[in-house]
Amino acid sequence: MPIKMRNKNAFTLIELLVVVAIIGILAAVGLGQFHTAQKRGRDAQRKENLASITKALEMYYNDYEQYPLVSGGKIEVGGGAIDWGDEFTDGKTVYMKRLPKDPADNFRYFYETDTDRSYYKLYARIEHSGDICFSDGPCNADGYDATECLPDATDKRCNYCVASPNESCEIED
Numbered sequence: 001m002p003i004k005m006r007n008k009n010a011f012t013l014i015e016l017l018v019v020v021a022i023i024g025i026l027a028a029v030g031l032g033q034f035h036t037a038q039k040r041g042r043d044a045q046r047k048e049n050l051a052s053i054t055k056a057l058e059m060y061y062n063d064y065e066q067y068p069l070v071s072g073g074k075i076e077v078g079g080g081a082i083d084w085g086d087e088f089t090d091g092k093t094v095y096m097k098r099l100p101k102d103p104a105d106n107f108r109y110f111y112e113t114d115t116d117r118s119y120y121k122l123y124a125r126i127e128h129s130g131d132i133c134f135s136d137g138p139c140n141a142d143g144y145d146a147t148e149c150l151p152d153a154t155d156k157r158c159n160y161c162v163a164s165p166n167e168s169c170e171i172e173d
Contacts, residue, residue: 049100119167123158125149
């Protein structure tokens, strides 16, 4: 009777389990980094959107010597609030073909001005906690009172602000 020889080219069960465990750990780390990169990407888009809106508001100010009205955290021109994603126009001049929407579906921007319309503040909600107070604009890790960037959440406050040149986003004590 012939003797059966073991195939020495095969992997043992222990070796396969070790490889699967290593792949699982690498995948978990990679997905975590991917999620963080997505948040940072949306935050960068938010900052860029607010910078674009700022330019449109300054063009409006050059025409009317005051900033647009506010209605529920939205820009109001000609008696109606402009939804984020719609055209920013006074009927004669198009200041922005499309007011940007927040890149996350459940977030939104928030606009504020005073009764004299002498200044404005634009707010957003930054997702990545490492970017909140290390950003290029004034910010508050706890959020700004009387702002609403997360309509369907418990903590609705915005935590990132960009203001007109004659105003500050700093919170007074």
